Amino acid sequence: MIDAVRWVRTPENQHEVHVLDQRLLPLRTEFMVCRTASDMATAIRDMVVRGAPAIGIAAAFGVALGSQSWNPGAGFSYQQHMEETTRLLGATRPTAVNLFWALERMRALWATPVIGDPSGLTGSLFLEAQSIKDEDIRMNRKMGDHGQALLPDSATVLTHCNAGALATGGFGTALGVIRAAVSAGKTIRVFADETRPYLQGARLTAYELVEDGIPTTLITDGMGASLMAKKKIDAVIVGADRVTANGDVANKIGTYALAVLARAHGIPFYVAAPFSTIDFSLQSGSQIPIEERSPREITHFGPDVRIAPEGVSVYNPAFDVTPGEFITAIITEKGVFRPDEIRQLAPKSN
Template sequence: MAIKPILFEDGICRMIDQRLLPAEELWRDYRDDGAIAEAIRTMVVRGAPAIGIAAAYGAAFAAAALASQSLPVAERLHQFRQRCQHLAATRPTAVNLFWALARMERLAEATSALAPLDWAAGLRQEACRIDAEDELINRAMGRHGQALLSQQGTVLTHCNAGALATGGYGTALGVIRAAIEAGKQIDVVADETRPFWQGARLTAWELQRDGIDVTLICDNMAGYLMQQGRIDAVIVGADRISANGDVANKIGTYSVAVLAQAHGIPFYVAAPRSTIDLSLADGSAIPIEERDPREVTHCGNQQLAPAGVAVYNPAFDVTPARLVSAIITEVGVARADYRTQLAELMARPPLCGHV
């Protein structure tokens, strides 16, 4: 079974510290929204769907704290929105973060007339629903996506879009898991994904843990393997997809997409509908997070570059829709005319009642 990176037990949100994998499997306990915001910002938890789930639990903790105070309804809602804004400010690119918080805020307003403790309990239940629905969504996405894969082949993936990045099962890796469950012979090549090494540390760890055949390569080896005919498809996740099908994902994804097109290899994106942002016409409007230069100049405590060297460290890039063979969601697959097809997919009834 794929690991679940976030657990809610006895009023405590437990998250595996993904910064320590694969060397150490350490679970940390969180009891308030400020601590969860810091966990998101420092990448204890990462991956667009998982960030949204963590933020939902953070909002639930904020509601519980406010419910314990004697506040007028309007003031309680005002402070709740402020705390949600603090959670939203942690990472700018992954739209799932804002989607989950907007869902929590809508419920907070709709149920504001309830007694404070009942109001907070309803928000806690909503966070748990967001968590539980994510795995169901990923499994549905896997069923749709596995049909695109041949009976036998090698799939390249970049970054980690597996169980660790979600509420369980995974997006891109969920497609691979579903294909294997359907009896297909699929093995995986995982890019290391510098500078945070999500492929080396996380994808390789969870696939190996689940007994799925995985080979780790350096990022700059992908083109060579494609040239040799050793890659049959590429599947990645996404942090935000604009209305025209442009895809923001971990830095290096665009390079892989260009290589895939040059070698005639299909390039698939697997993402829940909560990742699709129809308010953005194209990928040029997607905000790109820039992170600490130390992620580039150091590996842990080991210095790799000369002190004082200038560093540019964007965490994401945008792959143009023209390089994307298909976008896989929980309600179906979009191809080619993404502006029309994504809008149509977004208009379909939700897989889960509250999505």
């Protein structure tokens, strides 16, 4: 199983986190070594690691790295240092709610007053980050079991962006459903669209599925409608970066278009996401902050090859919002729900 974020203890009894550099896949497999919270913030912001659950896991390890780097002689208290660490990590990417969920879970450990040297919390913080990762893998497998039951014994699935092991602790959300269906003995074929401008579908999803031996065909983003019209798609399955209380879903730009097309062609449209992706504090998708990324991702191919004229304006939102009315069901580790059922799942306040 692909391991995108690894916790490593050095011979000097220091902690490092090795992050698979997904910008280089599928041509090269290299890891960025993170020794500080600043290193991890860079990894998240620059998309060395991406995918909502994986971002949350990386941020949790970033908090632990921040604790390790606290210097009592620098003039800042441990609490002040950890607040700054959390602020730094929280400023990296605004749309994926798992980032903030993980930071708050880690805060519950370091913000608790302790007797003696607070830096002793470092080991506990690394263990908690590892627990978040391990839990994510277990949740993905449960999600896969729930989701695969929705697919017929033979199905062709269209997926968008990458919601696999690379985007999670392991196994995957949308790809986890596909993997679980294959494990259940079903015959599954996949169309993976390339997902402009960052090409996560071409570089990452196709890479994962080919490695697993699952029949996969790569298409451009504009080909989905034609395939649906020719009745070559039985279901669309995507991941999510945030789900609001009314069942609206933020996911990689282009997701909304596929949902509209699926509705027009009578094809089920499923979203697979861990329960932590649901943000009950937001009532609708219109409240979700949408990250806008560098124009260079659109005007250039790779670091150096310009494919658009100088002086052209660029609009590059990383995500769009799919209204719940276009979503057949949301698959979580707790079960499968209609979008209009999400609000009823909110934790009861005391």
